[in-house]
Each structure stands twice: as structure tokens, then as C-alpha cells.
Amino acid sequence: MSVQLRDKLVASGISPDRVLQSTLKKVMGKFSERFHPADSIGYAYGLHHDTDNLHVHVALCPRSAKGAYVGCSMARTPASGHKNQMKYFRSCFEHENKHWAQILTSAQKLEEHLSKRLDSDKIVFSPRLNHSHMDALRNAQTAEAIRLQQLYQSLRNLEASITAKRQYFALKRNAHFVSRLAGRRTPKLTRIVEKLTAAIDRRSLREMQNLLFKIKHDYRALHKRYSQIHGFNAYANRSTLQHAHRQQNAF
Numbered sequence: 001m002s003v004q005l006r007d008k009l010v011a012s013g014i015s016p017d018r019v020l021q022s023t024l025k026k027v028m029g030k031f032s033e034r035f036h037p038a039d040s041i042g043y044a045y046g047l048h049h050d051t052d053n054l055h056v057h058v059a060l061c062p063r064s065a066k067g068a069y070v071g072c073s074m075a076r077t078p079a080s081g082h083k084n085q086m087k088y089f090r091s092c093f094e095h096e097n098k099h100w101a102q103i104l105t106s107a108q109k110l111e112e113h114l115s116k117r118l119d120s121d122k123i124v125f126s127p128r129l130n131h132s133h134m135d136a137l138r139n140a141q142t143a144e145a146i147r148l149q150q151l152y153q154s155l156r157n158l159e160a161s162i163t164a165k166r167q168y169f170a171l172k173r174n175a176h177f178v179s180r181l182a183g184r185r186t187p188k189l190t191r192i193v194e195k196l197t198a199a200i201d202r203r204s205l206r207e208m209q210n211l212l213f214k215i216k217h218d219y220r221a222l223h224k225r226y227s228q229i230h231g232f233n234a235y236a237n238r239s240t241l242q243h244a245h246r247q248q249n250a251f
Helices: 003-011 016-035 085-103 107-115 131-140 143-181 188-230 232-250
Strands: 043-048 055-060
Touching: 003 016, 003 085, 016 043, 016 055, 016 085, 085 107, 107 188, 131 143, 143 188
Parallel strands: none
Antiparallel strands: 043 055
């Protein structure tokens, strides 16, 4: 990922790590479909921040699920089956990076794109408030300070609710999988009801994610404005020092 794209993502409140991670999974899916159709491949990856350019290292499992050799050739030779997989990787990543660069050209495009993503609540980040920040906001007691606290608490509560719902879905999937392994077949009517319930639950989760994105958008804007006008971080540090000084005087 280029430094320019990374900086644009951060400025828009988007996590570059999450973007690169989701891009890799998308590219690996395309790679599998192109070179190993009707099969599946395994891989491990790690994000690296040891250079100016955020990048990812990928290790491919040497065999597919059906036992086929999984290579990553750089040349079109008979030994490689005339496949230049590295060139394909590069073209896929370049395409995805250009796609993100286009999305970031306007706030409307970005909001439309994020509203369709299932990981919108994860890919968007927001500045965290530590104890010093919260103390500073409580001491200020201005309308903006109160609003900032409310937005922050709202997004933290919503994040916790989304996490709990995802954990609930995971438990249901695991229970269903165990039931199938045990050979227990659910009645048809029950399966229909479960599918309808799952559809409603998924819609509810999407609605929660969209709401979280909007709260994060408002929170980031207010946090930035408050920091620029009031010197938020410096104010928080002064508040901490004043609190420590009062404690010292108490003894």
C-alpha cells in the first residue's frame, strides 16, 4: 500500500490495516477461483509496518484441499503451467488500491461504500478517550464537551452490543455444526423459522453497523474540532497534573 493511500485512509477515519487485510482476502479468493477452480487453498499472512509502505507477507500451503500443487510462479514456463501468478497478484492489488483511491475522492462515495460492507464497524476507527481526556471533558462542562462524552459513550456501548451479537451468531453456527455431526436433522418447519430469524438478525446487525458508522462520523468531526479549538490533548494533560497536585496538597 502506498504512503499516499495510507494517509488518505487515515484522514478519512479508515483503518489501513483493515483495508489491506480485506483486500488480501478478496485477492486470495480471486486467485483460488482462477488457478484452482472447484477447489480451495490455505494460506497464512502477516501485516508488516517495518517499512514506509504498509505491506503483507503471505505463505501458501503447498497443496490444495484436493491435493493439487499450489505454486506462485513469476514466469510463464511449461513447469509453471504457463501461469504468471505473481503478475496476477500485482494486478489484483493494483486494481483494489485504485478502487479505494476512487472511493476516497468524495465523502458521499465513501459513505455509500461503507454502508454496504459487513465489516463497516471494524474498518472505521475513532480516537479513543483515556481517563485524562474524560476528566478534562467533565471539568470543562461545555455543551461541546458534554456532547463529545455522549457520542463516545454511545459508540462504545454500540460496539459492545455488536460484539455480543456476533458472538451469539458464532455460538449458533457452532451448535448447528455439532448437531449435524451428531446426525440430528432439524424438522423442515423449524429450519424455515430459523432461516427467517437469521435473516432478521442479519438485517438488525447491518442496521446497528450503519448506526455505528454515523455515530463515529459525528464523533470524529466533533473530536477534531474540539481538539483544534481547545487544544484537547494539552488540556487533558494539564487536568491530570492539576489532579495530581491537588492529591499532593491533600497529604
